[in-house]
Amino acid sequence: MNYGHVNLVDGIWLKGTQGHYVSVNPANRSPVGDVLGPDGHVAEQAVAAAVREFRRGQWVRNPRLRAATLNAMADAAATVSDDLVDLLISENGKLRAEAIGEVMASISELRYYAGLARDIFGRAFSGQPGQMSLIEKEPAGVCAIITPWNAPLTLLVRSLGPALAAGCTVIVKPHRATTVVSNLFMRSITSVPNLPTGVLQSLNDPDDWVGAWLVNHEDVRVISFTGSTATGAKIATSAGPRFKKLSLELGGKAPAVVMADADLDRAAREVAKGITVLSGQMCVCVSRVLVERSIADEFQHRLKITLSEIKPGPGHLPESTMGAMFDDSAVERHLANQQAAVAHLDMEILLAGKDLRGDTGGCFVTPALFSSRTTDHPLIQNELFTPMASFEIFDSPEEAVSLANASDFGLAASVHSADHNCARWVASRIDSGTVWINCHNRLFVETETGGYKSSGMGRLHGVEALLDFQETKHIYFENDYETRPQ
Known part of the structure; x- marks a missing residue:
């Protein structure tokens, strides 16, 4: 046309x-x-x-x-x-x-x-x-x-x-x-x-x-x-x-903070959707998953299952649940970032993203998740703009805030907790223009959006x-x- x-x-x-x-x-x-x-x-x-x-x-x-x-x-x-x-x-x-x-x-x-x-x-x-x-x-x-x-x-x-x-x-x-x-x-x-x-x-x-x-x-x-x-x-x-x-x-580097009392199934769905919306090519996508230590193993398990169920494919097909990457360079960046995580001593691939170009003919990948015990690596500090997120652990709300603020970005974040007072406390201390509670990526014409810091x-x-x-x-x-x- x-x-x-x-x-x-x-x-x-x-x-x-x-x-x-x-x-x-x-x-x-x-x-x-x-x-x-x-x-x-x-x-x-x-x-x-x-x-x-x-x-x-x-x-x-x-x-x-x-x-x-x-x-x-x-x-x-x-x-x-x-x-x-x-x-x-x-x-x-x-x-x-x-x-x-x-x-x-x-x-x-x-x-x-x-x-x-x-x-x-x-x-x-x-x-x-x-x-x-x-x-x-x-x-x-x-x-x-x-x-x-x-x-x-x-x-x-x-x-x-x-x-x-x-x-x-x-x-x-x-x-x-x-x-x-x-x-x-x-x-x-x-x-x-x-x-x-x-x-x-x-x-x-x-x-x-x-x-x-x-x-x-x-x-x-x-x-x-x-x-x-x-x-x-x-x-x-x-x-x-x-x-x-x-x-x-x-740019953005949105953290999703998951407290021990969160509804883990709901949080896993919201975080997975936040990682993969627009194939991870959105400035408010979840790119850091911060989880309280007592539930870290359980939540990691649920999140990996949810991400594994994502079905990349052409947008017009009803069975597709994640669309295409922007171009081949975006696919290559997704794969290169995983290799960077593999090469770092403080990081581990939890879910490997796959290159589906040979199978589909288009610029498709699967999501990736990696653990990190450091915040000073470029994978934590830089915007990745692919369906890939870090998995990081904290022990207290104060440490969650410190981790969430450990990048120079401040566009969006989310907090997942059954304790509204605690969630509100954490949200008020995250340096971000938007913080969602028990959800991620809710944007409305009536409510302002914008960033702190870079x-x-x-x-x-x-x-x-x-x-x-x-x-x-x-x-x-x-x-x-x-x-x-x-």
């Missing part, structure tokens, strides 16, 4: 003359679509259109227009939801249930921010008679949204929704590997009649230059990026001298997401009517 995988500039889909990429289905290596990039002239047109609309258009000043348009976008995306699901399965490699969840969440998020667009308020303050201060929230300017491949729709909309609701104009830069599904989504939501043409642009990036170009462009005032901590650090370094607003959700800055989802795309202005005036002699 060819939707014309080109670039949206000022309401027109343009080919440009620079860059070409063939998107490939990781489950069977079949081509999904051709992606054409922009040239420098087309890219400059996109920024110019966004600047024009921001400075002169009605979008910035008309919250009811923004609300109506976001609702219309949700309606438009819903009309192509089946095609979006199919493309997510084929281009992204995820399971059908995961793809359906992503599409429905994206539509829901558009509706949520349609409501918030009409609910942006400032405040007033009078310090003395005849003095008045008005505190107003204004859109921050032209925004570039740079998205990853692992959840190309939800990770776009959680930035796009608040950016548009706040009144920003936007340039989207999708990952080249998932441009086809991103293109269809953009075609659907930009087809709505109330959307001014300069509000929303999309620039493909097959040659991997557009993202850096947007970060460095003097007219782009906000950068919203989801991806690796290393790339986020480069963006912050480039954007720093221009004092741009940054919204960065970066996991990023800013918050997305919820009301606070608007802050990343707004400036606060103080307007002060005086009148002498109250102090005038009567």
